[in-house]
Amino acid sequence: MMALNFQAPKHEKLLMGRKKNCTVRLGDVSKQYPESSLVWVTTGAKFEPKKKLFIAYLDKVQVKSMMELTSEDLDHQNPDINTREDLIADFENIYKKRITMEDTVTVIYFSEVL
Template sequence: MQVLNFYSQIFADQLKRGRKTATIRLGDKSHRYRKNEAVLVTIGYQHSPREKVFDAVIDQVEVKRFKDLSPREIEHDNPEFRRHDELAHFLEQIYGRPIGPDDTVTVVRFSQIVEHPVGVTDRLRGIGGAQN
């Protein structure tokens, strides 16, 4: 199983509360993460114990230029941010180098896998909700 690891404890609460539903990674990571793939979401540093947060499924993987990120994509990565300059500053701290508008980034959207999600079984049976 692939691991989607976060280095900052800042994200632990956001992940657990469902406020962080994406990660923006520097470079083209489309070879590493695939749509519908199950991943283990963890928090911790390399070569150190990591905390399992939850299992998830990759919903979407999109490669684009940093300047083409939407405010919504930025917000899904970090609910505290909306602007490119805020995200660039944060990524520069993680990657240790300047982030430019033409840098390639990968947006990985994910959803937590829960054992018995409220209402999902009924919706799948066509009870009490809209049908596709």
């Protein structure tokens, strides 16, 4: 089974509180995460053990530019991120590179399988 991993501790809190049901990933990762797939939702830093949180169903996978992200995408990704500029700043911190409104992202909506 595939995993949808979240490295930041803030994401684990949002996932555990069921306040996050979407992730925005840099680049086109739609082939790695096809719509209607089942994935483990996990947390943990690269090269370290991961914690399994739950199994999720990938409801919707969309490839778009950073500019095309909607307020709904941002809200479901992280309620603390209100603008695309906030997300770009967060991504630049994570990826350690310059991100622009033209960059491609993949938006993945998921729901927990009970």
